[in-house]
Amino acid sequence: MRARNSFAKDSFITITRQFTSILLGMLLLIVLARFLGPSGQGQYTLVILLPQLLMTFMNLGVNTSTIYYVSREEIDVDSAVKNNLYIGVFLSFVSILIGMVIAFFFSDRFFEEASTTFLLLSLIALPFMFLNIYFQTVFQGLQQFGVFNTILIITQLGTLFFVCLFIIVLDYGLTGAVVAFILGHLITTVSIVYILYAKFGFRYEKGAFNLSYFKKSVLFGLKAHISNVMSFLNYRIDLLLLGYFLNPAAVGVYVTAVNIGERISILSQSLSTVLLPRIASVDDERDRNRVTSILTRNFLVFVLLLTIGVFFFADWVIDLLFGVRYEKSSSLLKWLIPGVAALSIDRLLSNDIAGRGKPEVNMYVSLFNVLFNVGLNIYLIPLYGVVGAAVATTTTYILSLIIKIYLYKKVTSSNYRSFLLIQRDDLYLYSNLFKQLKTKMADR
Structure with missing residues (x-):
């Protein structure tokens, strides 16, 4: 069931479905912003941040190693799913226990x-959440990006x-939002299991728990895991610190700007989704480069043009979509957009570096980013509030990119x-695409 599509076709499929996910x-x-208000949305963001943090900290990087080993055909689908099932159930149980301790004894610190x-x-x-991410990456390793991205849409739609x-209908407020969060993930799990059985012929009894693969998977995954944890903290540490220094209403205004920025970065995430297994499965260095x-x-070039457009239209977009209660979000978005x-x-x-089997390189950069970002947020938030958090985030992202460019080279x-400047061949490519588009429009 391994896909043989071209990189361009896989990227197009991924981007198309990610656009649906963005919408x-x-x-x-x-809906959350308008019906919960800044304070309610801030509380919702902090509540769901707890399971997100636990899942990120406790997944051991098995999702990343699954992509790597499945794409290299070092384990079959049935065994990969069975191994991930056992690991996911065990780690989610441990995470729930840790979460209960945090909720009962430490919630007054950051929540x-x-x-x-x-x-x-x-x-x-x-x-x-654990089973979804562990099972989804099997499809990513198989380069079945149509299925992979359909699952993302199911989560959002559910x-x-x-x-x-x-x-809206039952007016359950914050309670309804949290229950909807749970049910969205439940529907996704049910859909994934159905797809595994119906389309990929998965059978529980055919798979084998492979202790050797488990050890190898965890050892490889841990390198990427530390990097992923640090990256997630880098994305979310500002929310935790805002919750600590300020209030849920400030978090709600800030997270609106952050979420719009993240919708833009989803486009690069789409391409990265295709890039990681493709780089891992290619042996020729020149082809990788x-x-x-x-x-x-x-x-x-595309993201710079998009960034300029968002910067100039931020005020209008925020006012139209979210209303006057979120007018501060537009200025925050302008501070965040260069970082995005x-x-x-x-x-x-x-993802290119990870696909070459060097996830530790990303890990070192991520460790530095978190330390730098935490320090900057602690200094700037008490002085400038939510603007300080936005400046700290953007500064960290830009510095991280400079470091990553050097390390990639x-x-x-x-x-x-x-890899940074447009080449003459790219201009020819644009010209040919424009001519093809013009011809198709003329034929119509």
Whole structure:
């Protein structure tokens, strides 16, 4: 069942379905923002942050190692799913216990205005979150990106449906939002299991728990895991510190700007999703360098143009979609958008490096980023509030990109010009695409 599509076709499929995911995510964000208000949305963000943190800290990088070993055909699908099932159930159980301790004894530190009841309720989502990410990466390793991205849409669509039902129709407020979060992940798990059985012929009895693979998977995964944990903290540490220094309303205003920025970076995440297994499965160094260089330099131009557009239209977009209660979000988005652009390119280079079997390189950079970001947030938030958090985030992302560019050059022996500046061949490509588009429109 291994896909044989071209990189361009896989990228197109991924980007197309990610656009759908972006639209659904924006609708979800609008509903939450308008019906919960800044304070309610801030509390919701802090509540679901707990299971997200636990899942990120406790997954041991098995999702990344699954992509690597499945793409290299070092384990069959049935065994990969069975191994991930056992690991996911065990780790989710441990995570729930840790989450209960945090909710009962430490919630007043960073989750001060988030109810202990809501924090405990959110932990129900953990088994589904673990299984979803562990099973999804099997499809990514197989380079079945149509299925992989359909699952992402199911999560967004399911959560949006239940949010509309519980918040708009039944008026359950924050309780409805948290329950919708849980049910969105549950629906995803059910859908994945159905797809595994119906389309991929998975049978539980055919798979074997492979202790040797488990050890190898964890050892490889831990290198990427530390990097992933640090990256997640880098993305979310500002929310925790805002919750500590300020209040849920400030978090709600800030997270609106962050979520819009993340919708832009999803485009690079789409390309990275395709890039990681493709680089891992290719042995020719020149081919690896060529694919990443073309992708990075062209996406750099695209994201710079998109960033400029978002900067100038931020005020209008925020006012139209979220209303006057979120007017501060537009200025925050302007501070965040340069960092989002840097993050988009950073993500492409990081997945290339990981695909070459060097996840520890990303790990070292991520450790530095978190320390730098935490220090900057602690200094700037008490002085400048939410603007301080936005400045700290953008500064960290830009510095991280500069470091990653240098390390990518060192790892691949590529020159800076090859992956940062548009080449003459790219201009020919644009010209040919424009001519083809013009011809098709004329034929119509």
